Amino acid sequence: MKLQSTRNGRKSLSVAAYNGGFALVRESRLVTSDGPAEEVQFLDVAERIEPDSIVVKGLEILEQNYDYDLVSKGKLLERYIDRNVHVRNSETGEAVEMRLLSVSECIIGERADTKEIVIDPVGELILPALSEGLLLKPALVWKIAPVVLDQEIQVSYLTKSLEWHAHYTMEINEHEFRFEGWVKILNRSGAHYEKAKLTLVAGEVHREEEVNNGDSTIVYSRMQEAGVTVLALPDRFIYRMNRPVTVMNEQLKQLSLFSAHGAEFKRTYQVCSGDTHADIKLEFFNTVENGLGIPLPAGLVKVYEIGESEEAFFAGEDRIAHTIPGKNLCIHIGKAVDITSDSYEKLREKHGVHEYITYVYKIENGKAESIRLTVEHIIYDPFWEMESSSHDYERKSSSKVEFVVRIHPTATVELEFTYKIDKQHEGRSY
Structure with missing residues (x-):
């Protein structure tokens, strides 16, 4: 006889969604038969299932098929x-x-x-009676040795087209900010996941193909009260929702990860060679003191700034990488209209095997308050050495040097530095 197992017999369901646009589905079902069964049709599975990923425990399977012969x-x-x-x-x-x-x-x-x-x-x-074997839903079909079934089976498989992304909103006012983390889950796997134990896995997992999908209907679900548990797994960030979550097929659902209030941040400015206006950056630490101190998954941060009228305006957006606790986050939100920069090469001279280059940054602060600004300059010649500088600097790498400039209100400062290049080493291989 043939036995059909549906989601009505489900005892448990868990979904682990990965950044790469796929998910691991695990479920347990009770299967019972009135007599010896030789075929089990396991219904209500994802249409985008990866058949070679299926693992079944509790049944001795002789043959497995994935049938997608739906009624049309x-x-x-x-x-x-x-x-x-x-x-x-x-x-x-x-x-x-x-x-x-x-x-x-x-x-x-x-x-x-x-x-x-x-x-x-x-x-x-x-038409005559419905043909035998025509399925109404996608199904895993297992051939087994004839046996009376009364047992719980565990099935796990990977499915494509179920993805999640983190995104954040940041509202700043003076030196404090409100920082909220959200998770967006898009389900186009062809299956409903009702009251599932939902886990989110952050980190790159090697796959042979990438899956990209668009957006669909949005459903918002606040989970701040229920909370999120951060779990340990080597090389990955793991987030488990503390209550069952339902994600229907063709649905985009948003879940709240956390909310930090009253945390402190620092506004900084930076210019590079060729910039006409300074970059605006917001910096803060991922610490408990800032209401955070948890692993933050990579995602887009949208920033809103409250002005003198107490009205919030969109200030810019930037993407952060996976960030462990204790690390500094730096969010670039745009250009400052009242901080201008003019950079140019002032002098180039050659003396023997050395070439001396003098570079100038002319920076004007149009603000009514003093600012601290960093200048990031790239030197593309592999063999160089700083000769002189009008301001403090730090060599960040073999090609990058960073200067610190403090500018009073409505003032202009010139940063000038000279470095020498060893031309004798050019063209050599090591």
Whole structure:
């Protein structure tokens, strides 16, 4: 006999969603049969299931198939090729019997009484009883040795088209900010996940293909009261929702991760060679003191700033990487209209094997308060050494040097520095 297992027999369901656009689904179901069963049809699985990822515990499986032969007009009619069907006139109620010959481009039949060929007959097409084996839903079909079933089985599999992304909102006012983390889950896997234990896995997992999907209907669900548990897993950030979550197919759901209030941040400015205006950056630490101190998954941060009128305006957005507790976050939100920069090469001289280059940054602060600004300069020559500088600096890497400039209100400062290049080493390989 054949046994069908549906989600009605489900005992537990968990979904672990990954950044890469796929998920690991695990569920337990109770399966019972009145007599020896030789085939189990496991229904209500994801349409985007990866058949080679399926793991089953609790059944001795001899053969496994993934059947996607769902009921549709075309697929249903194909089952009746070379069989007799009836076409009934809706006005007279008269039915004509005919043998179905083709349904590929149109319906072609042969009348049973006259042997005439009929193309696209007019009337109501009546078919015999539903063909055996035609499934109404996608299913895993397992052949097993005949046995009476009364047991719980565990099934796990990977499915594509279920993805999650983190995103954040940041509202700043003077030196304090409100920082909220959200999770966006998009389910296009072809299955509903009702009251599932939801886990989110942050970090790159190597896959042979990437899956990209658009957005769908948005459903908002605040989970601040229920909270999120951060779990430990080597090389990954793991977040488990503390209450069951339902994610329906073709649904985009947003869940709250956390909310930090009254935390402190620092506004900084930076210019690079060629910039005409300074970059605005907001910096804060991912610490308990700032209401955070948890691993933050990579995501987009949208920043809103409250002005003198107490009205919030959109200030900019930036993307953060996966950030462990204790690390500094730096969010670039745009350019400052009242801090300008003019940079140029002032002098280039050659003395023997060395070439001396003098560079100037002319920076104007149009604000009514003093600012602290960093200048990031890239030196592309591999062998160089700083000769002189009008301001303090720090060598960040083999090619990057950073200067610190303090500028009074409505004042202009010139940063000038000279470095030498060792031309003797150019062209050598090491």
